[in-house]
Structure formats: structure tokens, C-alpha cells
């Protein structure tokens with residue numbers, strides 16, 4: 001079994017980047033959605049991304065961004081992985097010409113298998129709770145809604161924190177987990193200690209899986 005990858009999303013400060021890297025995060029997310037309290041400009045994200053060591057991936061999160069905005073962000077961070085978290089069509093995601101994660105807004109009645117088939121070009125399907133405002137809402141969805149046979153790698157997100165991520169990993173067995181609100185001491189403000197506790201809990205889950 002390979003270890004569960006960790007993405008910490010919505011970083012806005014140098015200290016947050018340092019904390020995520022120190023805790024062992026595999027990826028860090030920059031939110032290019034103006035309505036988010038975690039919004040950063042491409043120039044600011046590029047400054048923060050320069051602090052990353054090799055093999056830690058910057059991820060750019062977009063919600064229905066116009067093509068020009070996407071192109072501007074890609075110019076500032078040419079190596080980032082894309083995360084589409086709005087209503088982007090498969091064609092729009094593919095037009096960007098980069099590896100991408102596609103967020104699914106999970107709730108009762110949502111047809112995840114059909115969604116994953118439509119976005120089969122995605123590197124992974126990111127499962128988030130259906131919330132107003134598209135995401136970053138700290139809301140957990142019912143993990144039993146996830147079918148066992150999703151044809152793509154799955155990133156579990158939505159209301160994760162140090163206290164529930166172990167259970168989530170043991171139940172869902174995702175390729176990766178993604179957290180934003182659950183490592184914040186106040187809206188939009190990351191806590192180094194909460195990031196560390198979250199990453200430790202992921203490692204504990206992996207150890208349990210290895211032992212079982």
C-alpha cells in the first residue's frame with residue numbers, strides 16, 4: 001500500500017508554507033477564487049511557491065475562472081497542478097492542457113460514477129461536500145455515498161481535520177486527502193500546530209493500514 005498523499009489548501013503566508021512543508025505535505029493549494037477568504041493573486045502565489053522544495057506540488061484552485069485569468073495564473077506558476085472546483089465542463093478542464101483535479105460536490109443523489117466517467121481525463125476526482133459558495137466550507141459529507149468502484153483515483157476532502165481524517169482514510173482509502181478549514185484557527189488563517197496534527201493523523205491511518 002502506498003502512503004496517503006496530503007494537500008493543504010488555501011495558503012496565504014510564508015509561515016503557512018513552511019509549516020505545511022515541515023509537516024510533510026505533498027501539495028499545497030493556492031485559491032484563485034476572488035470570493036474566497038483565502039484568495040491570492042498569481043503574483044503572490046508565485047512568491048509563495050518559490051519557497052517550496054522539490055517534490056512538493058503547487059496546486060491552483062479555480063472556480064469558473066475566465067480563460068484569461070487561468071492563463072495569467074499559469075504564466076506565473078507554470079508547473080502547478082490545476083484544481084477545478086466550479087462548474088467547468090470536461091472540455092474546459094482539458095483546454096487548459098495541464099494535469100488537473102476535478103472537484104465533485106457530494107450529496108444525496110449525486111451520480112459520482114457518471115461524473116468520474118465524464119472527467120476521465122482528470123488525474124483524480126476530489127470529493128467535497130456540496131456547499132453554498134462551491135467549497136472550503138468545512139462541511140463533511142456522508143462517506144457511505146462513495147461507491148467502491150470509482151474508476152479514478154479519489155482525493156477525500158470536505159470538513160476534514162485531525163480528529164476525523166484517520167477514520168476517513170480507513171473508510172474511504174483515498175489516494176490523497178485535502179484540507180483547508182480544518183487546519184485554521186480563524187477563517188482563512190492557518191495554524192502550524194493544526195497542520196502538524198493533521199499530517200500526524202494521516203500517518204497514523206497509514207500505519208494502521210500497513211499493520212492490518
Ligand SMILES: O=C(O)c1ccccc1N[C@@H]1O[C@H](COP(=O)(O)O)[C@@H](O)[C@H]1O
Nearest residue numbers: 009036135136138157158159179180181
Ligand atoms: O478554500 C476555499 O476557500 C475554496 C473556495 C472555493 C472552492 C473550494 C475551496 N476550497 C476547497 O474546498 C475543499 C474543502 O475544504 P474544507 O477543508 O472543507 O475547508 C478543499 O478541497 C479545498 O481545496
